[in-house]
Every structure is written in structure tokens, then in C-alpha cells.
Amino acid sequence: MRMENVSPLVPPSGREAVLAAWNEEGRVLDAIRAGDRGAAEELVERTYSAVHASLYRMCGDSEMAADLTQETYRKAWEALGGFDGRSQFFTWLYRIAYTTFLNAIRRPRRMTPLEEAPEMQDGSPAADDVLREREEGARLRAAVMRLPDELRLTVTAHFWGGLPVKEIARMERITGAAVRKRLHKAFSLLEAALDEDQR
Amino acid sequence: MSANRRSELQRKLRATPAPEPPSGLAGRIKGEIPDPLRIDATGKPQRAASSLRLSMGIAASVLVLAVSSFILLRVLSQDQERGTRLPPASVRIPPKREPLFRQAERAQAPVPAPGADAMQGASNEVSAGGSNTAVREPEAAIAMGSRTEPAMKTTQERALPAKIAPAQKVDEEAERETIAQPAAEPALHARAAVAEGKMANAAPSAANSSAVAEAIVAPHIDAEATFAPPGNSVFVRITPAAAPDAQIEVEGGRKVADGLYAMEGNRMTIRMRYRSGGREQTLERTIVRADARTWEQTSQQTKDAVSKAKNPPE
Numbered sequence A: 001m002r003m004e005n006v007s008p009l010v011p012p013s014g015r016e017a018v019l020a021a022w023n024e025e026g027r028v029l030d031a032i033r034a035g036d037r038g039a040a041e042e043l044v045e046r047t048y049s050a051v052h053a054s055l056y057r058m059c060g061d062s063e064m065a066a067d068l069t070q071e072t073y074r075k076a077w078e079a080l081g082g083f084d085g086r087s088q089f090f091t092w093l094y095r096i097a098y099t100t101f102l103n104a105i106r107r108p109r110r111m112t113p114l115e116e117a118p119e120m121q122d123g124s125p126a127a128d129d130v131l132r133e134r135e136e137g138a139r140l141r142a143a144v145m146r147l148p149d150e151l152r153l154t155v156t157a158h159f160w161g162g163l164p165v166k167e168i169a170r171m172e173r174i175t176g177a178a179v180r181k182r183l184h185k186a187f188s189l190l191e192a193a194l195d196e197d198q199r
Numbered sequence B: 001m002s003a004n005r006r007s008e009l010q011r012k013l014r015a016t017p018a019p020e021p022p023s024g025l026a027g028r029i030k031g032e033i034p035d036p037l038r039i040d041a042t043g044k045p046q047r048a049a050s051s052l053r054l055s056m057g058i059a060a061s062v063l064v065l066a067v068s069s070f071i072l073l074r075v076l077s078q079d080q081e082r083g084t085r086l087p088p089a090s091v092r093i094p095p096k097r098e099p100l101f102r103q104a105e106r107a108q109a110p111v112p113a114p115g116a117d118a119m120q121g122a123s124n125e126v127s128a129g130g131s132n133t134a135v136r137e138p139e140a141a142i143a144m145g146s147r148t149e150p151a152m153k154t155t156q157e158r159a160l161p162a163k164i165a166p167a168q169k170v171d172e173e174a175e176r177e178t179i180a181q182p183a184a185e186p187a188l189h190a191r192a193a194v195a196e197g198k199m200a201n202a203a204p205s206a207a208n209s210s211a212v213a214e215a216i217v218a219p220h221i222d223a224e225a226t227f228a229p230p231g232n233s234v235f236v237r238i239t240p241a242a243a244p245d246a247q248i249e250v251e252g253g254r255k256v257a258d259g260l261y262a263m264e265g266n267r268m269t270i271r272m273r274y275r276s277g278g279r280e281q282t283l284e285r286t287i288v289r290a291d292a293r294t295w296e297q298t299s300q301q302t303k304d305a306v307s308k309a310k311n312p313p314e
Helices: A013-021 A025-033 A037-059 A062-082 A089-106 A127-145 A149-160 A165-172 A176-198 B003-014 B025-031 B043-084 B100-107 B117-128 B133-145 B148-159 B162-179 B184-195 B209-217 B300-310
Strands: B220-228 B233-241 B247-251 B253-257 B260-263 B267-276 B279-288
Touching: A025 A037, A037 A062, A037 A089, A037 A127, A037 A149, A037 B025, A062 A089, A062 B025, A089 A149, A089 A165, A127 A149, A127 A176, A127 B003, A149 A165, A149 A176, A149 B003, A165 A176, A176 B003, B220 B267, B220 B279, B220 B300, B233 B247, B233 B267, B233 B300, B247 B253, B253 B300, B260 B267, B260 B300
Parallel strands: none
Antiparallel strands: B220 B233, B233 B260, B247 B267, B253 B260, B267 B279
């Protein structure tokens, strides 16, 4: 079993709250377009952690998530001129990250299997509980990854990327009701998939 | 799905833990920020222009394809149309064989008198028609008088769908051009002159004797229909050719003067009874309204006859 030294796991709500409260996005983007490198670094500081967390939840590998995060920003700098402000910047960045992830898993590169999940550090719950949670988490991730593409994007963007329904609707150019409908359908499929796994 | 199960699933999804990013990741990302920042602000318009060019290219291709298909279909349908119809130029009446007694009469005929005015005029007119006169004479008979087949064709054309009307129009114009051929007129004039007895003592020149003989010996009905202004009254001038003792009967028209009839409906049937070889023969011709010429296209002889009938001299 592979050992990993990673930071303690934190729930996603904290970082996403920071992103939601960030309302100076327009100023920073204008500064970047004006060639301000400091503004670009500020943008990275504010967003990279959330991007990494989203990618980790999708791929289950911290190192791979870090590589994909780096690749995501590389693509973002190249495509920043095409950002039209239709959605929030993080929503746009999340779409790049999601596409980067899909491209990565289509390449012949293995994803982290269940037994290679990161080890918990001292102070964690009992071993049985930890194992059970890991197994459940891995099954859930596998079930999400087996969803049809548009449902998978919606679920991962909403629950793992922390994007509100409204932002997903803007990103996908659909209505909020359509996003909720996708989520409802995704839950039905996930339930069926998880039940199938338990048998 | 129960509400509890759904909320449990949502909770699990939201609670999916994620580690903090590896230390140094922010530095690596910042190190890859391009220096200087090259934000291509025109990227979007360029993409839009590229997309527009692509769309225009596709639209142009589709347009070219559609136009080509249309033209191809039109050409094919016209070819098919021509294949099913006899073109006017191919309408030929086989020259009638001269009866033996006529050949004998011709062999005994006197040498043409150079001073015969009527013959001279007729001969000149025939010569003006050129060497094609012999071939064209039957066409002339159709164009001026023997319009039975065109009349039938016109009736058929009316029954055809409207979509092939342009092709018919072209054919009709070609037919009018045939009618307007000057080559047709001399033979007709010669024939008419003979029918009226002007050439009773004359014979055609040696060069054109065969052609003129063909024109002279075959009895037929010369008929010219015209729209006489004002209004749309159709007058038909009928000349029984090569049969001086012929009797004319008309159905669907009334006689307004000698040799001139007014069409009463859209169709007029002409019957010519004459004696040939001791037996009574009958020729029947049908003229429909659509065969009538415009006043401008009408021959002067018919114009005169119509004018005279409408305004009789006091």
C-alpha cells in the first residue's frame, strides 16, 4: 500500500465560502489583462486550492490532482483572452479543470485504486470506520464517474466543485430547472449503481 | 428514491473529503504564469470570424450544390421532354409520289415561255427559296396550311402540366420562326398562283420543276388563321390548292366572304371535296384558335381579305 504525506482532509465548504465571497474578480481580471503579474498571482492564490480539491475528488490521487491543477492553469493563461465573463471566473476555470481531468483519464494512465487511498494521520477514527468510509467514498466516486457525461459534469461541479445551480446553468447554457432535473436523474442512477455494488 | 436516501447521498457527496494541496503547488503554478502576460483580447473575435468564415463557406457550398442540382435536373427534364415529343423540325410529310398520268402530262408540257410574267415571278420566288425549297416545301405546307399536326400538338400541350410550359414556349417560338421562313413563301405563292389559274399555261423552270411539281400536284388546303383587330375574332382564309373544282365545307365557322371564314368557337374543321382520277376525294383539316397568327405576322393577302370583309367597298 502506498503511503502519502498529505495535509489533513478538510471539508470543501470553507474554501468555497471564500470563493463565493470573493467579489473583486472583475478588478483582478482587468489588472491581469493589463499585464499585472501580481494580479495573476493573486488569482492563483484564491483559486488553486479549490481547483485542486475538485480534481482530487474526481481522480482520488493528490499528486495527479496537483499535476492536473498545474495543467489547468497553463491552459487558462492561454485561453484567458476568450473568457467572456458570462459566468464567474471560477466556473470557467472549473470547466477547464474538468476537461483536463477527462483528457487525463482517457490517456493510458492509471487512477488510484481503493487500496492506494491516502493514509489517515494520527488522531483519526477507528480503523474499521476509516476503512468503511474509504470504501464508501471510493464506491461513490466510481459511481459518479460512471454517470453519463452531462450528469457527471453537473454532479461534480455542484457537489465537488461547489458551483451553485445558477452558475452551472450559465456554464452549460441551460436553465436552472434543467440543472435540477439533471441532478435528480443523476441521484436515481447513483442510487441504482450503489445498490448494485452492495449486492 | 426516498427523501432520506437522497439527502444521505447528497451529504456523502458534499462531505467527500479532499486534502490540502501539496506544498509548493501554488509556487509551481505561479512560476508558469507567462511573462509578460499575453492575454489575447482578440481571441474571441478571431474565433468568431473564423466560425463565420466556416459558416459562410458551408452556406456557399450548399448553395452551389443546390443550384447545380437544379440546373442538372432542369436540363435532364428538358432532355426527357424532348425525347418524348417530336420536335417541330422533325415533322416531315413524305413527298407524295406523282401519279403516272401527271408525269406523262409533264413530259409533254411545252418549254416555258420566257415572257410569261406570272411564271417569271413564280419562278423567281421559288429560286429565292434556294435548293432547300424541295425539302422545305412540305414544312411550308404545314406552316401555312397543313396545320393538322401542330394543332393536335397544341391540344396535347394544353393537357401537359404547367411546369413544362417554358420548354413548350421555346418550341412554339421555334415553330413561329419556321413559319416566318421566307423560303416557305415562294412555294406557297407558286402553289396559290397555280391554284388560281395564273400559271395555267406556264411550267416551272427545269431546275425547280420537280419541287414545284410536288407543290402543284398534291391537292391540299391552304389555310391561314389570324387574330383580326380589334378584339379577338379569328378569321381563316381558306384556299383549296391544286384542286380548282374543290368544294369547301366548314364546321365551327361562318363564311364572311369568298374564301374567308370567321371562327365561332375554339376549333374549326375544314373539309375539301374534290375529284381526282374520277373519284371523289375528301380532305379534312382542323384549325384551333391557338394556331391563329397575330395581325403583324399575317400575310398581306389575308390582311387584305379580312379588311375587305370588315369594310366592304361602297
